[in-house]
Amino acid sequence: MNISTLAHTARTSLRQIRVMQRAGIIDLRNPPQVVRTAATMRAYGPIAGGIRTSARRTPDRIALIDGDRRISYRELDARTDAIAAHWHAAGFDRTHTIGVLCPDGARLVETMAAAAKLGARLVLLNTGFGAAQLRDVLAREQVRALVLDPGLAALADDLPGDVTLLEVDASPGGEPLPAPAEQAGFVLLTGGTTGTPKGAPRRVESPLAAAQFVDRVPLRRGQTVLLCAPLFHGTALSQFIVSLNLGSTIVLHGRFDAARALSQIAEHRADMVVLVPTMLRRILDLGPEVLSTNDTTSLRIIFTAGAALPSSLGTRAIEAFGPVIYNFYGCTETGTATIATPQDWIAAPGTVGKAPVGITVALYDGDTLVTEPGTVGTVHVGNAIAIAGYSGGGGKQIRGGLMSTGDLGHFDTGGRLFIDGRDDDMIISGGENVFPGEIEDLLYKHPAITEAAVIGVPDEEFGQRLAAFVVAATELDADTVRAYVKTHLARFKAPRDVLFVEELPRTPTGKIDRRGLAALR
Incomplete structure (x- = not known):
């Protein structure tokens, strides 16, 4: 690594630290706390690590709102310690892979954290799976234990014989397990529409990874976040993780209902809502009269991702809620690529914005780098949390050290990215x-x-x-x-x-x- 590269890396790291300090994820005035936070993240990963860190800093802050249930960070940390210990006593450890098939709710969150505390790899399964897809993924990922929501109990009859069903009910108390020697990470599944989706294994060891979100989105410590997009997908999962590490209160919406989402924003004075464009359209389609009867003045961030945001829809949202649209672009394999701020959107409706600190985005036409504004190329991304390859083998195309998203796009003269479609949809x-x-x-x-x-x-x-x-x-x-x-x-x-x-x-x-x-x- 030459001096120029070292200098660039140092400048990027410094910017990331400043962004994290501004958001409140780290506090440079308390060096021992920074060291402990980093060690916790390395051992437990971003979910259990975020819960444990926030339980130390703000133990009585409400971590989750799930219907009528409110769970503090202290309670969530203690409960997931107990669940992990219970699973360990039942014979499961860091050598096993645990799957979870649950809609958004406390059961899903507790499974995520308990698996990390056990040191076991976690596979987040799509609640839309049929029996055949479920069997295929369980076999490929070598899942040996499964947390299955009672509402999906019919799928239990088709499970492979070597898969054990786990419960998440355990009373806090007793000694927690020692910290894992290393985190096992988790597996996200790609959004395939037919066949069996691929597995994208991910580990996040540095708290600096959250800088890619808080650099361009005004996330701050102690906010209230409404999650409407499903947690098994990267759109909501990324913001869930950042929110845990910021000690925020997370409202779990569950099966989407536009009127209920709007009332939850008002009831909980939500600072942020995370959704996909279809959900945003359904909220806006409730009409001005319904929108005006719910107080949404607390809303600072509408974080939309997971599908293309039509320019007319984003503009309608700004007209209804003010300049609060943050349009995210990335994919399961690469993680974040770009984020459009409200200022980006107003200047160039339809854009997915610019790359945050620590992220590189470039366009290629074959092996040729595309630099001319308006010229279409395949989007490639450099991100420290990009996967190394699919769990079943293979991976995305790499050019210039950057991973392809499989999308075609172009930059405008202001350096803002636009997505023109999938390369295989042309x-x-x-x-x-x-x-x-x-x-x-x-x-x-x-x-x-x-x-x-x-x-x-x-x-x-x-x-x-x-x-x-x-x-x-x-x-x-x-x-x-x-x-x-x-x-x-x-x-x-x-x-x-x-x-x-x-x-x-x-x-x-x-x-x-x-x-x-x-x-x-």
Whole structure:
């Protein structure tokens, strides 16, 4: 490593430390506390480590609100100590892998923390799984114990014989287990729409990793955060982890209901809400009268991620709630890539913003680095928490030391990133390259269109032709949709097929299920 690289690394680390100090994750005026926090993170990981650190600093602060239940950091730390000890007494240890299949709630959080305290690897399972997908993932990840929510008990009949069901009920008391010699980490599953999703193993050993969020998002110690996006997915999990390490109060929403989410913001005076764009649209669709009857003036951050945020939807949110939109972009494999602040969004609606401190983002066309504004390339990311590879083998393409997200994007003249679509979603029609995202974003701006998605379908003459799937708020016909697109974009971007549907098929994490769309034709 040359002197220039060392100097850059030192400057980046210093910026990260300053950002962490500003947010309140570390306190440089108390060096012993900083050392202890770092050691706790290395041993337990970011979830159990965050709980233990916050239990020391603010033991009586409410950590979780789950329905009518309120759990302090002291209680959460003690309960998960007891659960880990109970599992250890039952014969489980750091050599085992534990799976959890639960909707958002205290049971899921306690499982996450207890597994880390046991030193066992944790696999976060998708609550939308069918029996076959569940069996496949349990076998591939070598899961030997499973925490299964009672509401999903029917799946127990199809479990492999070598998987033991675990309970999370244990009374606090007794000696906690010694700290693990090393953290085992956890496995996130990619958001595949068919087949078995890949496993993305992750370990987070440095508290500086949280700088990538608090650099561009005004997260501060002791806030209240409403989590609407599911915890088994990286969107909510990342903010859950940061919130634990900030000693914040986390409101677990559960199965999404727009009216209830709005009332929870008002009831708990939430500083932040974490959701996917579909959830945001449903909240806004409640209408001005309902929005005005709930006091949302506490809201400082609407953190949206997990799918593309249409420019019209983000702008509607700013009109309703003020300049509080933070549009996150990244993927399960790389972690954070960029975050758009409200200022970014107002200047360039639709952008996913810029890279936070410690993150590198670049575009490649094949092996050629793309630097010209407006030129499309595949997005590549450098992030210290990126995975080394999938748990089942293989990984993402690496170029210049950066990992591909599989998305196509371009920078504007201000250095802000825009995502044009998946590289495998690009449609070639009559020799022209078409990115669905551009057409979808335009369709969302039509006053009679609530949702829209565009895919390519086989065509004998052109190879592929464009098919648009539209959810209309009022009466609308296909010719009007085509004429609207031709007025604003090149004629070859107008969809030849326009199909009106009641709703778009989506994955459990809110992404459009494009294979599901093709099946609707």
